[in-house]
Amino acid sequence: MQSADAKLSRSSLLLALRRYSTAVHNMEQTVLLPSLLRDVPYHNDPDCEAANHSMDLYEHYLLLKAIKNTVESGLVPHDEAKSHAALHKGLEPLLEAEPETLFHFHLRGLFTVMATLTKKSQNLTEKYLDIIGISH
Amino acid sequence: MQSADAKLSRSSLLLALRRYSTAVHNMEQTVLLPSLLRDVPYHNDPDCEAANHSMDLYEHYLLLKAIKNTVESGLVPHDEAKSHAALHKGLEPLLEAEPETLFHFHLRGLFTVMATLTKKSQNLTEKYLDIIGISH
Numbered sequence: 594m595q596s597a598d599a600k601l602s603r604s605s606l607l608l609a610l611r612r613y614s615t616a617v618h619n620m621e622q623t624v625l626l627p628s629l630l631r632d633v634p635y636h637n638d639p640d641c642e643a644a645n646h647s648m649d650l651y652e653h654y655l656l657l658k659a660i661k662n663t664v665e666s667g668l669v670p671h672d673e674a675k676s677h678a679a680l681h682k683g684l685e686p687l688l689e690a691e692p693e694t695l696f697h698f699h700l701r702g703l704f705t706v707m708a709t710l711t712k713k714s715q716n717l718t719e720k721y722l723d724i725i726g727i728s729h
Numbered sequence: 730m731q732s733a734d735a736k737l738s739r740s741s742l743l744l745a746l747r748r749y750s751t752a753v754h755n756m757e758q759t760v761l762l763p764s765l766l767r768d769v770p771y772h773n774d775p776d777c778e779a780a781n782h783s784m785d786l787y788e789h790y791l792l793l794k795a796i797k798n799t800v801e802s803g804l805v806p807h808d809e810a811k812s813h814a815a816l817h818k819g820l821e822p823l824l825e826a827e828p829e830t831l832f833h834f835h836l837r838g839l840f841t842v843m844a845t846l847t848k849k850s851q852n853l854t855e856k857y858l859d860i861i862g863i864s865h
Contacts, residue, residue, distance in 0.1 A: 604804065604805045605803045605804055605805070606803055606804075606805055607803045608803075609805075656829050657829075660829060660832055663832075663836070667741045667742055667743045667744075668740065668741055668742075669740045669741070669742055669745075669836055669837055669840040670833065670837075687838075692842050692845045692846050692849065693792050693793075693796060693846070695838065695842045695845075696796055696799075696839070696842050696843075696846060697806065698838075699835045699838035699839040699842060700799070700805055700839060701805055701806075702823075702831065702834075702835035702838070703832070703835040703836060703839055704805040706828050706831045706832050706835060707832075709828045709831075710828050710829070710832060713828065
């Protein structure tokens with residue numbers, strides 16, 4: 594039994610990337626008028642700390658599409674100062690880690706974040722359906 | 730010209746994974762007697778801080794092979810307490826980051842660490858050739 598459980602608990606990175614691609618494809622097929630997403634906040638709860646982020650649904654929509662392009666091309670964009678500046682602080686443990694440890698860290702990290710982004714694409718698709726008044 | 734440079738500076742994650750796989754394959758083809766790697770330190774320089782790590786070349790050899798299996802299967806091993814415990818401290822910036830930022834962070838991280846591990850496999854192959862007395 595434990596062996597079967599162990600097998601189930603393993604997951605494929607390629608499958609996670611494909612699931613994301615499909616979720617964004619569905620989003621693109623559903624969101625026929627992306628401009629309706631402009632100025633709509635991502636978080637409905639004004640007390641939510643993340644609601645302070647100034648990005649609206651339209652910007653999230655564009656980002657999710659851009660990430661799909663990166664995923665499907667398989668190309669790693671050249672050093673992105675923006676994404677690194679925010680993360681480099683306090684990440685000394687990463688610099689000291691053995692590459693074998695880093696490999697598992699980034700593999701699992703990429704896998705986990707793909708699941709988060711897939712959910713986000715699905716949420717955005719549902720929000721769009723709400724906006725145009727289609728109940729689901 | 731800048732456009733051409735930009736294209737050259739982009740890199741493919743799949744290509745990096747394939748390069749690693751090839752490097753370990755070469756290592757396996759070259760290292761016919763892995764037991765010769767036992768008790769050989771990875772770092773020759775005793776002053777080097779990393780030399781304190783107790784892993785010998787043989788253990789590095791096994792790790793590189795295990796990572797190749799993970800890379801080729803594409804499966805993400807279930808939560809590895811070992812690799813995470815060492816990294817979770819001081820990584821609060823990661824928890825606060827937007828998933829889009831995390832995506833680029835882990836994609837680039839995985840790409841970079843594959844290059845490091847490829848180099849490591851090539852170094853280990855060279856060290857083995859040194860041990861059996863084949864100059865190169």
